[in-house]
Amino acid sequence: MSSTYVFRLADGFSFKHRAIGFLEDDESSNMDAGAVFDQLKEKSMRYVRAGMDCWLDGQICDSRFHGWPNDPEHDSCLTFKWKEKRQHHRLYGFLCNPKPASNRSFRLCVLVFHAYKNDWATDPTTLNRCCLLQQDFRTTEAIAQVYPEYGETYLKQRGISKWKQ
Amino acid sequence: METMKRQRHWTESSTADFVYRISSDFIMQLEKRLEVLPVSQKELADRLNVTIGRVSQVFNNPGNLTLRNFVQYSRALGMKVAVVAYDDDDPQNQNGPINSDVFTKCWERAGRPHDFFDE
Secondary structure, eight states: OOOOEEEEEOSSOOOSSEEEEEEEETTBSSSOHHHHHHTOOHHHHHHHHHHHHHHHTTOOOTTTEEEOTTOTTTTTEEEEEEEETTEEEEEEEEEEOSOTTTOTTOEEEEEEEEEEEOSSSOOHHHHHHHHHHHHOHHHHHHHHHHOHHHHHHHHHHHTOOSOOO | OOOOOOOOOGGGSOHHHHHHHHHHHHHHHHHHHHHHTTOOHHHHHHHHTSOHHHHHHHHHOGGGOOHHHHHHHHHHTTOOOOOOOOOOSOTTOSSOOOOHHHHHHHHHHTTOOSSTTOO
16 A cells, blocks of 8 residues: 655745645655755744745746756756755755646646755756656645646546546 | 635744845845856955855845845945835735845836936
8 A cells, every 4th residue: 555645835935926835755754845844943944935935936046946957857856955054955846837727837846855965966866756756646646635727637638537545 | 725825924924034035135136146247255255354254154144134234245246225115015915025136127127217317
């Protein structure tokens, strides 16, 4: 029996053109971006939230977040960055459109993993895990709890009438 | 269902949070300026007559910047600062502050007017 994923939107933000949320596994702490974010100390929390605001506003700011637009395998991935006590931290996730029919330009950043960053280059393993999760039907099912349109489109594309109970 | 309930933006939690956010916007503008010129943080520190550690500290934690610092850092990079109060029809602050770059871009699109005669 596979575990169930849960998706929740990040609180305290305005989601007009873009949104940010966390995907979590109800049986494992492996998908830890949400838990790490929730436990950030005040200073780091403000730093990360300000960076998230920047992404939500459509800004480009490589010092706070970036994607991999020139890497076809990982061009849907995004990371938010911060430094605490000389340690570099990252929240990794993927981008999708949870409103494919009603708002084709809307973007949702689904954050999944936290990692320490010790090398200049990003470990592709984490990005690969994000991409795999993006394709997982449990991810779609979880996001559809918040954005029903995302699930409806997924089911329609596969000729399925409803989620397996 | 998608959450439609309007909640307060995180910057409404405290004045310190709001100050941090607008200070952070300011720092991001400086970061872009450093990249464009280009000027290193070390060179900026030299121009300000402070240590690079101090500049790095400010860039990583801009919450304690004063208006005087805003002016000093901007002038060191050949820029100026405007303090703008605005009413965006969001008295409960559900949407958060408007990014300062929005004001800059609008000013640039308006032909960078210097006064109301240029408007």
